Amino acid sequence: MAVVPTTAVLNRASALVIEFRNVGKTYKSLLGNSVKAVEEFSLQVVEGEILGIAGPNGAGKTTIIAMMLGYLRPTKGTVEINGLPARTYIERNGIGYLSELIAINPKWRADTALVRYATLAGISDAEIPSRVNEVIEKLGLAEHRDKKVKALSKGNLQRLGLAQALLRDDQIVVLDEPTHGLDPVWTQRFRGIVEEMRRADRTILIASHNLDELQRLADRVAIIDHGRLQRVVSTGYEQNAPTATRFRVTLAGGFDQIRESFPLAESAGKGEYDVTVRSIQELNTALADLISRGALVASVVPERSVLEQQFREAVGESQ
Template sequence: MPVIEARALTKVYRTGLLRKKRRALDTLNLKVEAGEIFALVGPNGAGKTTFVKLALGLLFPTSGEVLLNGRPPTVPETRASVGFLPERFSVPGYLKAEQVLRFFGELSGLRGRRLQQRIDAVLEWVDLRAERRTPVKAFSRGMLQRLGLAQALLHDPDLLILDEPTGGLDPIARHGFRALIRRLNEAGKTIFLNTHLIDEVARMAHRVGILNKGRLIQVGSVATLLQDADDLETVIVRLLHRHADIL
């Protein structure tokens, strides 16, 4: 059973004074298998963020469906199996790292000794144990993203959905974050990346889905996509140009 499955998933927005229709996703069919790192890429406005919101149950489809482990994303058991890191993880700066994690852990239903064990474990995972009592306002952007990943891991989910996880990070922080994502995948986590950073995809992903104007124009492994070019960015640009008239 796929960890994420979209079946003819369509989302239409109505915008402006005339309530004109804008089709953000158009009969999308997609499967993400257990244990893989899957990256969804595409230009701005392609529908990537809409797909993430639908997969998290934050939006409802106009038609079609998206399932997580065979269940709708709004089912409580489904939500408990997902960890989410938004593009810009933000919390009040006066809170200390451990206080942030305690708050999110309690929202997830963790209490007492179990919560403390999970806080210790995720701080170790993201290399922030020494900063557990440091106010968040003193964190760098990279440290804040690692804290965001720690909160996504608190309830030990099987699936991680990461929205532009390395956007805005410096090269050193980006390298460390990539290594952490690989470690999590090796530990058995399925990871879904929503990103526009093609070099990140080439370094991390097992498979790539290319989305443009709400339609999935290609899905394949990085190795397969690179058969006819030296770099993934060239492949993606070629495919977007090739399908521009069709879309």
């Protein structure tokens, strides 16, 4: 696991696509009270990257995305996409966007809503039927296509929102709480859809409360709290993890060997043991030793994902 500098890019060979430069947003009431929603936020996102944005409720995730889309004007700083002011870029090129709140006119039919968005997206009349059918099939909306938007369940509405974001082959895709309201089957399928979308020239931003989802999908995750970027975490394991990590080791046999390899292992019952290591290398060395002693290792699971651990450190255990 690695905490990378907040302004660092994942891969310097990749082109910079999105840049937040010292962005701040302060809301002022008519009575003169002010609330700082985002402060001194700087971040670079490169081509081909999937960047996660994580943070507790009210941390500023949605405000940051609204500023990236040009729906909110930053009080200070700038947001640029491919070197252009964000709104200018979007008006010229468009982006695939799924908002946290799926706001589609409830009187529209599901399929005609997609036709409307496809028209606005610049898809030709000849191409619209096939594109609309494609996203409807992909998101399992075929049996709901004739329904009014107001008749759709929360999960189906979420899928319709995702469908309109996938209509075009956009270079930039922004998904705000994409699995909110989805059942476990569609949450799983959503991950597949995002993996399919991953491509060297496409940049994807995913804001989510679901750390497990971000751990699986994102290359890096920006952790935000109180409107500030706390840290940017690379989600992959590294050979020499800088901090101690706990794993739960489940054995199917050779239980008495565990403390030979992991002297401080704590039994959690039913053949499960909690072990603490300082690096992945140390874990592997100890596991190899354990197996060579005749133990049968059934599973090794980190007590917390890399991201969860970083998240707790960044925003505090109370979150």
